[in-house]
Amino acid sequence: MKKISDSTINRLSKYYRTLERLQEKNIETVSSDEIAEIDGVTSAQVRKDLSFFGTFGKRGLGYNIEELKNNIGKILGLNQQWNVAVIGVGNIGMALIDYAEFKKQGFLIKLLLDHDKNKIGKKVKNLEIKNFSDAAMHLKNEKIQIVIIAVPSNVAQSVADIAMGAGIGAILNFAPLNIKSPETVMVKNENMSIELEALSYFLANK
Amino acid sequence: MKKISDSTINRLSKYYRTLERLQEKNIETVSSDEIAEIDGVTSAQVRKDLSFFGTFGKRGLGYNIEELKNNIGKILGLNQQWNVAVIGVGNIGMALIDYAEFKKQGFLIKLLLDHDKNKIGKKVKNLEIKNFSDAAMHLKNEKIQIVIIAVPSNVAQSVADIAMGAGIGAILNFAPLNIKSPETVMVKNENMSIELEALSYFLANK
Numbered sequence: 001m002k003k004i005s006d007s008t009i010n011r012l013s014k015y016y017r018t019l020e021r022l023q024e025k026n027i028e029t030v031s032s033d034e035i036a037e038i039d040g041v042t043s044a045q046v047r048k049d050l051s052f053f054g055t056f057g058k059r060g061l062g063y064n065i066e067e068l069k070n071n072i073g074k075i076l077g078l079n080q081q082w083n084v085a086v087i088g089v090g091n092i093g094m095a096l097i098d099y100a101e102f103k104k105q106g107f108l109i110k111l112l113l114d115h116d117k118n119k120i121g122k123k124v125k126n127l128e129i130k131n132f133s134d135a136a137m138h139l140k141n142e143k144i145q146i147v148i149i150a151v152p153s154n155v156a157q158s159v160a161d162i163a164m165g166a167g168i169g170a171i172l173n174f175a176p177l178n179i180k181s182p183e184t185v186m187v188k189n190e191n192m193s194i195e196l197e198a199l200s201y202f203l204a205n206k
Numbered sequence: 207m208k209k210i211s212d213s214t215i216n217r218l219s220k221y222y223r224t225l226e227r228l229q230e231k232n233i234e235t236v237s238s239d240e241i242a243e244i245d246g247v248t249s250a251q252v253r254k255d256l257s258f259f260g261t262f263g264k265r266g267l268g269y270n271i272e273e274l275k276n277n278i279g280k281i282l283g284l285n286q287q288w289n290v291a292v293i294g295v296g297n298i299g300m301a302l303i304d305y306a307e308f309k310k311q312g313f314l315i316k317l318l319l320d321h322d323k324n325k326i327g328k329k330v331k332n333l334e335i336k337n338f339s340d341a342a343m344h345l346k347n348e349k350i351q352i353v354i355i356a357v358p359s360n361v362a363q364s365v366a367d368i369a370m371g372a373g374i375g376a377i378l379n380f381a382p383l384n385i386k387s388p389e390t391v392m393v394k395n396e397n398m399s400i401e402l403e404a405l406s407y408f409l410a411n412k
Contacts, residue, residue, distance in 0.1 A: 204283030
């Protein structure tokens with residue numbers, strides 16, 4: 001398969017969500033124009049993005065929603081379960097544990113790690129917070145594939161190094177810094193200011 | 207000024223952050239190649255993005271970091287303070303209130319609203335949670351410009367409608383649905399699954 005850009009992948013995630021919502025309304029087919037309208041992109045962009053993976057639509061009939069959703073889901077790896085660990089059980093960590101959307105898309109939080117003695121042993125959503133000092137063992141035992149880092153900036157890199165050292169190949173980082181990683185590991189940074197800045201841009205320039 | 211795409215704005219936010227970090231290391235100039243390397247885009251893309259706003263760099267010398275940062279900051283509206291309200295003080299709301307990055311970029315959370323009688327009147331970070339029933343009054347009193355919605359999906363649209371009715375023109379929505387709004391209002395949706403799906407795509411296709 002051709003190398004697909006991050007922004008294409010992000011748009012596929014949006015299309016997937018749009019298809020889910022249409023399906024909830026018992027709608028069976030959709031055109032690229034309709035997807036484009038809902039997701040705020042051009043229909044040419046929608047057709048181009050989907051063309052990476054072969055043609056799924058029928059000219060004049062549009063796309064079968066169930067089929068298109070399953071195809072995109074397969075591309076995004078949403079047709080399987082992923083075992084996720086959250087490192088750092090502060091406010092962001094707690095919000096993530098509670099985030100119903102993750103489970104719905106197949107991301108199962110199976111492990112919580114923290115170094116705070118007052119948190120270790122406590123339960124959140126039936127999951128016991130484990131000691132970060134034994135991170136490598138717990139990550140292996142729970143067959144964790146994706147690690148979410150929700151610790152302060154000053155320790156985020158060392159936490160990531162320990163996770164990568166334990167064989168983790170995918171990290172979602174909430175700390176506001178760029179985690180350094182080898183090419184074999186994918187790190188995505190979630191920066192909650194970025195969308196706010198798109199809003200301030202809009203307000204400042206309107 | 208030309209209409210600039212959302213993805214350009216998002217990249218400008220990333221460049222801005224990169225420039226901040228370089229500045230913290232007392233570095234004074236940077237080339238488009240270096241910015242490109244750090245932010246994982248091509249240097250042609252960096253130059254194209256910056257060219258929207260006129261040329262800031264000097265051929266062969268690169269960009270002056272201070273100057274470029276201030277220019278991008280001005281474009282993004284980060285050279286001023288924005289008054290922000292958080293509606294819904296659950297785990298996500300709490301995480302946002304705690305998110306130091308917001309304040310650093312000029313987003314000042316000045317108002318917390320909730321409809322839960324057990325939360326109203328309590329203080330979080332010296333800010334008293336106010337009754338959502340009086341939303342219009344509080345939004346006006348605190349001169350709120352941006353509203354962050356962190357309520358459950360089933361009430362997110364009606365909460366947004368009330369905020370828009372009170373004259374709010376910019377909304378950041380954490381509920382997993384698309385908020386409907388008139389063209390005069392900008393709504394950005396923060397979906398924390400999207401970055402996770404980029405990771406599962408990577409793991410599923412490597």
